[in-house]
Amino acid sequence: MRILTLLVFLLVLSTVKAQDLSTFFQESDRFFEQYVSNGLIDYSAIAQEPDRLNALMKLAKNIRVSPNEQAHYQAFWINTYNLAVIKGIITHYPVNSPLKVNGFFDTITYDVGGKNITLNDIENKQLRAQFPEEARFHFVLVCAGLGCPPIINQAYLPDTLESQLQTQTQLALNDTEFIRTKGKRVQLSQIFEWYKEDFVRNGTVIQYINRFRKNPIPEKAKVSYYPYDWTLNQQN
DSSP states (O other): OHHHHHHHHHHHHHHHHHHHHHHHHHHHHHHHHHHEETTEEOHHHHHHSTHHHHHHHHHHHTOOOOTTSHHHHHHHHHHHHHHHHHHHHHHTOSOSOGGGSTTTTTTOOEEETTEEEOHHHIIIIIIITTOTTOGGGGGTOOOSBTTSOOOOSSOOOTTTHHHHHHHHHHHHHTOTTTSEEETTEEEEOTHHHHTHHHHOTTSOHHHHHHTSOSSOOOTTOEEEEOOOOOSBOBOO
C-alpha cells in the first residue's frame, strides 16, 4: 500500500512539474512577444508593469529539468537566462548598459531551476558545461548589450528549439555588422575571442563560421576582433 501511495505521489508530482514547465514556456512566449521588437527590449514598459516578469521568475524558481531531457532542458535555461538578464536590468532601471550594474554577470544571483545562481553560472555550468559541442548557444543567449545577437520576440520551445538555434546562428553569421568582411580580412565579434574553445573543437573559427555562411570567408583570412558594444539593447 505504501509503495502504491508513493507511486501515485510521484506521478502527481511529475504531472505538476510538467504543467509548470509547459506554463513557463507559454507565458515566456507571450512575454517576449509583447516586449521585444526588432531585436530590442521595451525595458521602460516592463519597469512600469513588472508583474508578468516577476511571475515568470517565480515560476522558474521551482522548475527542475534533467539534462537528459535535452530539448526541454536547453529551452528552459536559454529562456531563463534571457529573462534573468531582463530582470537584472529592470531591478536597476534606468541604466544604459549591463556593465553599469556591479556584478551583473558574476555576482548577482537568481533563484531559478532549484538553484541560486548567476548569469555566468547559467551560461557556463548549466549550458556550456552540459553540452560542450553546442556553440550555437552564443547566438541565443542575449546579454542586454547591442553587441549580442538580437533577442527574438518568442520563447525557445522544445519542439522548435533545433530550428530556432539554427536560424539564429545563420542570421548572426550572415549579418554584415556581426561578421565584418573586407577582402581577405575579417573582423569578428569578441564572442569568438572569449569563447574560442567552443568554436574550434572540430576545426578553425573560420571553418565553424562557414558552416552557416551563404558566402564563405576565405580560409586564410586575417582575423581580428572589433570592440563589443555594451550599450543597452533598448527600444527608443
